[in-house]
Amino acid sequence: MASEEASGSLRRSRREPEGRAPRQDKYSVLLPTYNERENLPLIVWLLVKSFSESGINYEIIIIDDGSPDGTRDVAEQLEKIYGSDKILLRPREKKLGLGTAYIHGMKHATGNYVIIMDADLSHHPKFIPEFIRKQKEGNFDIVSGTRYKGNGGVYGWDLKRKIISRGANFLTQILLRPGASDLTGSFRLYRKEVLQKLIEKCVSKGYVFQMEMIVRARQLNYTIGEVPISFVDRVYGESKLGGNEIVSFLKGLLTLFATT
Amino acid sequence: MRERDGGSVTITNLSSKAVKAFLDYAYTGETQITDDNVEMFFQLSSFLQWLWGLALLGSTWAALTTGALGLELPSPCREVLWPLPAYLLVSAGYYALGTVGYCVATFHDCEDAARELQSQVQEACADLARRGMRF
Numbered sequence: 001m002a003s004e005e006a007s008g009s010l011r012r013s014r015r016e017p018e019g020r021a022p023r024q025d026k027y028s029v030l031l032p033t034y035n036e037r038e039n040l041p042l043i044v045w046l047l048v049k050s051f052s053e054s055g056i057n058y059e060i061i062i063i064d065d066g067s068p069d070g071t072r073d074v075a076e077q078l079e080k081i082y083g084s085d086k087i088l089l090r091p092r093e094k095k096l097g098l099g100t101a102y103i104h105g106m107k108h109a110t111g112n113y114v115i116i117m118d119a120d121l122s123h124h125p126k127f128i129p130e131f132i133r134k135q136k137e138g139n140f141d142i143v144s145g146t147r148y149k150g151n152g153g154v155y156g157w158d159l160k161r162k163i164i165s166r167g168a169n170f171l172t173q174i175l176l177r178p179g180a181s182d183l184t185g186s187f188r189l190y191r192k193e194v195l196q197k198l199i200e201k202c203v204s205k206g207y208v209f210q211m212e213m214i215v216r217a218r219q220l221n222y223t224i225g226e227v228p229i230s231f232v233d234r235v236y237g238e239s240k241l242g243g244n245e246i247v248s249f250l251k252g253l254l255t256l257f258a259t260t
Numbered sequence: 261m262r263e264r265d266g267g268s269v270t271i272t273n274l275s276s277k278a279v280k281a282f283l284d285y286a287y288t289g290e291t292q293i294t295d296d297n298v299e300m301f302f303q304l305s306s307f308l309q310w311l312w313g314l315a316l317l318g319s320t321w322a323a324l325t326t327g328a329l330g331l332e333l334p335s336p337c338r339e340v341l342w343p344l345p346a347y348l349l350v351s352a353g354y355y356a357l358g359t360v361g362y363c364v365a366t367f368h369d370c371e372d373a374a375r376e377l378q379s380q381v382q383e384a385c386a387d388l389a390r391r392g393m394r395f
Binding site for chain 1: 302377384395
């Protein structure tokens with residue numbers, strides 16, 4: 001009896017032809033957070049809104065690095081409100097860095113696509129359905145949000161910040177010839193296995209980590225699509241771009257130039 | 261030049277395995293690329309592209325300006341050729357400034373995005389409070 005049932009289901013699954021009713025795509029959003037008590041509820045609300053309005057199957061994985069401001073408490077409330085199948089809490093004890101946060105998050109991701117973004121509302125979830133559309137259109141391995149092309153742009157930057165940003169991007173384009181217009185952006189959609197492969201290979205930290213991922217992706221012949229996004233910087237007033245950051249960016253850029 | 265007199269050239273920061281594999285390919289048309297050495301190939305080929313490009317341009321310029329190949333160019337040509345690298349460098353500088361300037365000038369300011377976010381933030385706060393969120 002049991003063997004009949006087993007062979008019956010086996011026959012059913014073999015009979016199902018390729019391309020008809022494919023396994024549904026699921027999108028896992030990785031949200032590393034540190035001291036985002038105020039922004040976390042808002043970004044999750046916006047994510048849920050975008051996904052529900054487009055009927056997309058999703059989950060949001062919050063990776064909090066032991067924030068002292070109570071971000072975890074807020075995350076737990078969100079889990080109660082939206083359900084633990086949609087909001088997954090996977091915290092860590094202390095601030096350990098972005099690359100390891102992605103690795104940690106991906107271990108628990110059940111989607112076949114992964115979206116990475118900032119949790120401070122500079123990236124708006126309304127672009128995610130556009131990323132998905134673009135990915136399907138070109139069957140891309142990666143879709144990257146760009147502030148520098150099309151009607152992509154920024155809000156909240158003064159002239160000095162814009163010059164630094166464009167200047168840095170110009171230098172990056174010349175030295176690395178990456179095939180993508182916005183390398184330091186971190187609003188991207190990846191196929192899960194592509195992200196896993198790239199994280200294994202990348203060794204840099206911070207901005208440069210995001211740049212290295214794209215450069216290595218190009219080397220490994222992954223296809224990259226772009227979608228213009230608007231970047232609303234509400235934090236800029238508090239964290240000015242200092243000389244230190246510029247120097248470490250240049251060092252990182254030269255390292256990438258020499259090693260990739 | 262030091263290398264010309266020294267009889268050998270030392271290139272640092274490159275794996276000898278990678279260079280060997282590359283030379284194998286250059287001379288025999290075959291080489292083994294494995295998971296281990298594929299990155300060395302990327303790094304090496306990238307580095308060599310730049311090196312090759314610079315070397316080609318540099319040696320062409322040097323040969324033409326010093327008449328080393330026995331090519332006697334008419335002197336107006338020589339007069340233009342001699343400062344060419346400096347001229348190209350300055351032009352590159354102008355190009356960079358021009359491009360960055362243009363990009364900054366056309367950098368899109370997303371005011372409507374900011375406004376939309378503001379109103380959505382208020383909507384979100386109200387909705388979440390209704391669902392039991394304690395801020």
